[in-house]
Amino acid sequence: MDFSTDFKPLTVQPKEIEGKSFEMITEEIGEHSFTEEQYPVVQRIIHASADFELGRSVRFHPDAVRSGVHAIRQGKKVVADVQMVQVGISKPRLEQFGGGVDVYISDPDVIEEAKQLNTTRAIISMRKAIKEADGGIFAIGNAPTALLELIRLVKNGEARPGLVVGMPVGFVSAKESKEELAKLDIPFITNLGRKGGSPVTVAAVNALSLIAEQQG
Amino acid sequence: MDFSTDFKPLTVQPKEIEGKSFEMITEEIGEHSFTEEQYPVVQRIIHASADFELGRSVRFHPDAVRSGVHAIRQGKKVVADVQMVQVGISKPRLEQFGGGVDVYISDPDVIEEAKQLNTTRAIISMRKAIKEADGGIFAIGNAPTALLELIRLVKNGEARPGLVVGMPVGFVSAKESKEELAKLDIPFITNLGRKGGSPVTVAAVNALSLIAEQQG
Numbered sequence: 001m002d003f004s005t006d007f008k009p010l011t012v013q014p015k016e017i018e019g020k021s022f023e024m025i026t027e028e029i030g031e032h033s034f035t036e037e038q039y040p041v042v043q044r045i046i047h048a049s050a051d052f053e054l055g056r057s058v059r060f061h062p063d064a065v066r067s068g069v070h071a072i073r074q075g076k077k078v079v080a081d082v083q084m085v086q087v088g089i090s091k092p093r094l095e096q097f098g099g100g101v102d103v104y105i106s107d108p109d110v111i112e113e114a115k116q117l118n119t120t121r122a123i124i125s126m127r128k129a130i131k132e133a134d135g136g137i138f139a140i141g142n143a144p145t146a147l148l149e150l151i152r153l154v155k156n157g158e159a160r161p162g163l164v165v166g167m168p169v170g171f172v173s174a175k176e177s178k179e180e181l182a183k184l185d186i187p188f189i190t191n192l193g194r195k196g197g198s199p200v201t202v203a204a205v206n207a208l209s210l211i212a213e214q215q216g
Numbered sequence: 217m218d219f220s221t222d223f224k225p226l227t228v229q230p231k232e233i234e235g236k237s238f239e240m241i242t243e244e245i246g247e248h249s250f251t252e253e254q255y256p257v258v259q260r261i262i263h264a265s266a267d268f269e270l271g272r273s274v275r276f277h278p279d280a281v282r283s284g285v286h287a288i289r290q291g292k293k294v295v296a297d298v299q300m301v302q303v304g305i306s307k308p309r310l311e312q313f314g315g316g317v318d319v320y321i322s323d324p325d326v327i328e329e330a331k332q333l334n335t336t337r338a339i340i341s342m343r344k345a346i347k348e349a350d351g352g353i354f355a356i357g358n359a360p361t362a363l364l365e366l367i368r369l370v371k372n373g374e375a376r377p378g379l380v381v382g383m384p385v386g387f388v389s390a391k392e393s394k395e396e397l398a399k400l401d402i403p404f405i406t407n408l409g410r411k412g413g414s415p416v417t418v419a420a421v422n423a424l425s426l427i428a429e430q431q432g
Contacts (some may be wrong), residue, residue: 088300
């Protein structure tokens with residue numbers, strides 16, 4: 001069989017690929033308890049991970065979608081914990097509202113301060129972010145220490161995020177950090193367990209900016 | 217309980233976090249059939265995904281690790297399919313051998329040609345990559361169309377990668393593209409099924425560059 005004719009007709013149109021993927025997800029997920037407002041976020045998370053277990057583990061604060069969309073439409077910044085999250089988030093949809101995506105973890109002042117305090121750059125980057133992105137969306141896909149620090153700053157009354165998308169992955173503190181986030185009464189999107197990561201965090205933010213755009 | 221004292225001592229030292237994670241992975245994975253040479257790659261993939269199912273689904277061509285490490289030590293380029301893969305790969309370890317990471321998907325000439333041919337930028341970026349990065353490591357974590365095109369170019373004799381790390385994620389063509397890769401008799405690292413993604417692709421390349429560095 002000619003390989004090129006076998007595969008090419010199926011795969012070359014990005015919009016078709018996405019549409020077909022979304023149909024497959026809706027068929028396969030079956031019954032779930034997400035609201036109509038929440039489901040597009042979950043769908044995009046499953047699209048990014050091909051992992052229904054991860055998708056089903058997503059948890060929303062009741063104000064999460066509304067508040068996240070509001071922040072985007074107000075042109076508030078999105079703060080990414082790491083560059084992989086920053087580059088994945090769709091910029092044009094944020095920029096039309098005056099927003100954008102910032103990441104502080106490689107800033108020279110952050111690196112220097114982390115060294116001096118013998119702590120992670122992720123922690124120091126959150127201390128910088130709450131000053132630079134008040135009311136913004138904090139998208140944490142990699143570093144549990146960033147999420148734990150942000151939770152501490154929220155509890156202290158120092159941080160007032162518009163939304164926290166907290167889905168770090170890993171074996172040490174990831175699960176625990178997300179359980180702590182889910183206890184807060186602030187807008188959050190998170191998931192249960194060790195899984196998570198940059199692509200699902202990106203997917204959640206991109207789902208929200210699509211909703212923001214569709215509201216016209 | 218004071219939250220800061222509860223969590224902070226566990227989480228602030230990146231090296232400790234990584235070491236503890238790797239211990240947990242080795243404890244939990246149990247019996248497996250990966251070789252001593254392959255296991256560090258699988259371990260890092262599980263570390264990046266917190267997903268043992270994904271880790272166990274990894275498949276290696278027998279020459280994969282040796283050839284990938286050789287390419288890095290020869291200063292061959294790593295080609296990423298998307299920016300998320302590019303930014304995740306550790307640069308200093310590649311640069312000490314004269315290498316680096318390139319991504320072509322957002323190059324103006326790639327965008328223009330994809331438009332003209334009504335195809336994906338991912339496909340055109342692979343056609344460019346095989347000219348710019350002969351003998352290099354092709355790290356494909358996102359776009360099945362990129363992997364399918366690379367496979368076609370290999371079959372045609374137009375591409376001679378030092379290693380293909382092909383772990384795209386998704387519902388349309390991801391699984392199929394990886395099955396095609398696994399049939400080739402060239403050095404590859406891939407996995408079975410729909411799961412995959414940028415972080416696990418990055419993890420595989422970073423594992424290889426660590427091995428390259430350890431060889432002194």
